[in-house]
Amino acid sequence: MDYRAQLAMRMLMNKKGSLIGAVLAVSIGILVIHVNFVIFQGLYDAIVRDMKAYRFGDVYVTNEDDYIDKSDIALVNWFERIPYVEAATPRLDSSAGINATKFGKRHEEFRVPVVGVDPFRDIQASTIHTTVGDGQFVFSRNSIVLGSTVARDLGGLQVGDNVELKFVDRSGQDQIKRFIVSGITTSAGGQGFDFSVIVHIDTLRSILDRTGETGAIIVKLNDPSKATEVKDLFLRSFPSDDFKAETIEESAESALRGFRSGIALINLIGYFGMTSSAFAIVTIQMMIVSSKTREIGVMRAIGAKRKDILLLFVFQGIIIGAIGAAAGTALGLVYTAHAKETRLEFEGSLALEVTYNWTKIVQTALTSFALAMAASIYPAYRATKLQPIEAMRTV
């Protein structure tokens, strides 16, 4: 081993307090980045996961101008012939005024979004049915699933209660329909239909006078990476039908744009933190240079060049960077594994979607290592400036 590297290691090992301090500075910097990633990227990915699972699927098909008037069964069958497609289902959206009478008290009408689903296909293409905590999913034409917030605002409605919805059909006429509550839905993080109600799609079509029309087709893939391919194939196959098809990224773009900016800012703050740890290394190494002033003078006296002294302290930076990066990455991976295994969530919010981004993990470790090495350059430079005679006079 190069004698300078050997001496650098010895100096650090004999100053364990300084070494531990410097390594901690580097590793905590890395750990902060990992924790940020797990929490914020995990939250983002969880929102995308739930939006995909409940609302948009992997491919979301609508009509550019109006409702889809092609047969929904035909479209679903077309999609389900593609090997990458696991299932497809139609949806129809509307809104209505809702009111209910509970314990003799009538709760004032307020507007709610209404989602019409095909209960048999929907359970294959989405997981919204899993959010029904009380009761069961829509199963008949007069059953309704209430979002938990809607149920609460209607005076705490329960399964078996009645509600009345008032729609405006396509000709502007009010249409009133009574439903029996079959289930109450609650989703972690509110990405489901907590603020909406769910009815049978055929019931909604009938009320709105839109028989044979569909609002959207949701497509679930068994290989999500093929979303763009499936989307493009669909659009090529129906060139004159004014269809609009989007992947989840495109569907959720407006909802997620702000979140992405927030994540970028959080990451920036994390990297600032890592830069701060570099200053800690500068301070610690300056202390080591100061405590080794006399020995630096002796080395120069017996023939070491300025370059040798510079390399000595740069090697220290390399050692600190390497140990710190390894320790920080290990801690970060432990935290990530813990978050993944325990499906980490905060105060009942949605469970984070935790993944290992190996590119980011390696990049973080290398950046931290490079910063530690860079942080050693100034102390190393100061060490080279020491004149042998003056240095040896240091007590």
Next chain:
Amino acid sequence: MNKIYGESETAVHAIRDASFSVKKGELLLIVGSSGSGKSTLLNMIGLLDRPTNGKVLIDGTDTTNLKDGDLSSFRNSKLGFVFQFSNLLSDLTVLENVLLPRKIQQSYDTAMDDATKLLRTVGLEKEIHKRANKISGGQAQRVAIARALINKPSIVLADEPTGNLDSINAETIVQLMKSMAEKLGQAFIIVTHERDQFGKVDRVITIKDGRAFEGEEPKRMEVTA
């Protein structure tokens, strides 16, 4: 050589018109009272400080215009240093301290053999793996002597080598240096204010008020090269 600190009215002449030579194998003592300029002179000979005017020639090489890197290399190969406080590197073992000048030179061929031989000569072959801060002052000074000789320098410069030792250890160091000078043929230039410790030596130069005088008593000296 002259060494002047400061300028005009505040100038201090640390060394005035000092000029002498030393031969291989010679043991030269530089004596003088505290503050007379002995260490300043030694630092200039050892290329750790530059004279204000004058030059230092070692083995025929004029060191005046050597750059910092070349000076370092020259010190490493031509000079050996023994300091008052031994100045061993505490993070290294006895053996590693002795090997250090050779490692700086990046010449490893016979390094281990040379180092162990020298440590045997100074009587420390059993301590080679001890950390430098775990040995006594006298032992440390012997290690320093071995370190000074590892690269077979032309001159060994010792600045108050016994200044920090008790009389017994001091005597040991003096005898060691004398025998090394005789056996190995290096020139030894030793600065001391304890003249009596060294007994009979080849030459003595006395420094008084920055001037160098041949011999023990300050008398008008013919300056010789």
